[in-house]
Amino acid sequence: MIAVTETINTAIIGKGLMIGGGFIGPGVGIGLIGGNYLQAVGRNPEAAKFLGQALIFVAIVELFGLLAFASIFIVK
Amino acid sequence: MIILSRLFAASSSGPTVFVAPSQLTRIFGWPITNSEVYGWGIILLIIVTFLIVARKVKLHPARGFVGLVEEGVNFIIRLVESSFSNPKVGRKYVPYFVTLFFFILFNNWSELTPLIGDAFKGGGSPLLRPWTADLNATLAMGLITMGLVYYASVKESGGLRIYLRHFFVGNPKNPLYLVIGMLEMLTDLTRVISLSLRLYLNVTIGMIVIDVFAYLGHVLAPISALPFYLIEIFICMLQAYIFTILSVMYLAVAVNHAQDHNDLAHAEEDLTGQEQTGKIGAEPAGAASSGGA
Numbered sequence: 001m002i003a004v005t006e007t008i009n010t011a012i013i014g015k016g017l018m019i020g021g022g023f024i025g026p027g028v029g030i031g032l033i034g035g036n037y038l039q040a041v042g043r044n045p046e047a048a049k050f051l052g053q054a055l056i057f058v059a060i061v062e063l064f065g066l067l068a069f070a071s072i073f074i075v076k
Numbered sequence: 077m078i079i080l081s082r083l084f085a086a087s088s089s090g091p092t093v094f095v096a097p098s099q100l101t102r103i104f105g106w107p108i109t110n111s112e113v114y115g116w117g118i119i120l121l122i123i124v125t126f127l128i129v130a131r132k133v134k135l136h137p138a139r140g141f142v143g144l145v146e147e148g149v150n151f152i153i154r155l156v157e158s159s160f161s162n163p164k165v166g167r168k169y170v171p172y173f174v175t176l177f178f179f180i181l182f183n184n185w186s187e188l189t190p191l192i193g194d195a196f197k198g199g200g201s202p203l204l205r206p207w208t209a210d211l212n213a214t215l216a217m218g219l220i221t222m223g224l225v226y227y228a229s230v231k232e233s234g235g236l237r238i239y240l241r242h243f244f245v246g247n248p249k250n251p252l253y254l255v256i257g258m259l260e261m262l263t264d265l266t267r268v269i270s271l272s273l274r275l276y277l278n279v280t281i282g283m284i285v286i287d288v289f290a291y292l293g294h295v296l297a298p299i300s301a302l303p304f305y306l307i308e309i310f311i312c313m314l315q316a317y318i319f320t321i322l323s324v325m326y327l328a329v330a331v332n333h334a335q336d337h338n339d340l341a342h343a344e345e346d347l348t349g350q351e352q353t354g355k356i357g358a359e360p361a362g363a364a365s366s367g368g369a
Contacts, residue, residue, distance in 0.1 A: 053321075056318055056321060056322070059274060059314070059315075059318045060270070060274075062274075063270060063273060063274045063277070066273075066274070066277035066278060066281055067273070067277065069277075069281055070095070070277050070280070070281065073093055073095050073284075074095075
């Protein structure tokens with residue numbers, strides 16, 4: 001009998017879980033920011049320009065997604 | 077032709093991902109990294125560009141590149157001045173933020189040149205790397221910015237005690253307010269990390285994404301990478317803007333808070349003064365009302 005030694009690279013599974021799990025939070029967060037922005041503009045259309053400045057919160061939320069993306073390069 | 081060199085360089089065996097800058101040589105024991113070399117090159121480019129533009133600026137707004145730079149500078153000046161409740165205080169800090177914005181913008185856009193990554197290599201590591209794709213560089217920028225913010229807010233509020241006092245909602249001897257104030261201070265310190273990590277990760281990952289999609293496109297690399305090039309042009313601009321506006325906001329919140337506090341103290345003094353004068357005039361008024369009744 002021939003012994004079959006098959007190695008599975010579990011790092012790929014880890015990377016997939018990292019990307020999938022890590023992007024849930026920012027996805028929800030950016031969705032909430034965008035949805036609430038649209039609601040606010042709908043209530044008060046004159047303030048659309050001022051409220052647009054609040055969209056920089058997207059950058060704050062996005063950081064956590066980027067952290068997840070960056071950490072897949074650390075897993076070997 | 078040279079644009080295609082970056083896009084086709086990786087097509088044989090996947091793109092090599094560099095998360096950290098690599099050391100090129102040592103000069104007098106100092107390690108010289110590829111990001112450092114490129115960063116100094118971009119600094120020279122910025123100095124030369126702005127010297128040329130500054131000579132061409134006239135009273136009438138110019139067209140073309142000069143007008144574009146002028147408009148960018150004006151945009152940041154307006155942004156800084158409108159964030160402060162007293163525009164005169166804001167005007168003092170305008171030069172720093174204009175420099176910061178254009179420095180980050182030019183360095184971010186330097187990731188789009190075709191000589192980044194696998195295309196231009198020497199000794200197994202790429203010779204050029206954007207300055208902002210180096211965590212050391214962005215950490216230094218974050219530290220300098222937050223140092224300026226702390227220095228300015230202590231100076232504007234008029235003393236370290238008064239500045240530290242504004243972290244506490246009520247009396248610091250109350251244990252609840254003490255814990256809340258300590259937490260506020262702790263979250264203040266994380267700003268350095270969040271500012272620097274955001275910029276570093278955005279630029280580095282933008283670089284990686286362009287390389288990956290150029291690799292996936294194989295023969296059609298320019299077409300598959302083009303959308304990501306266009307997104308990156310926008311994101312680089314956005315990240316420079318976000319770094320600037322966040323540091324302006326940190327500074328403006330601290331300075332405005334201190335100033336409002338001072339104004340409030342002055343207003344209270346005025347109020348107590350008015351009360352005293354009111355008390356002096358109260359007797360005849362009371363007498364008149366009682367007399368009227």
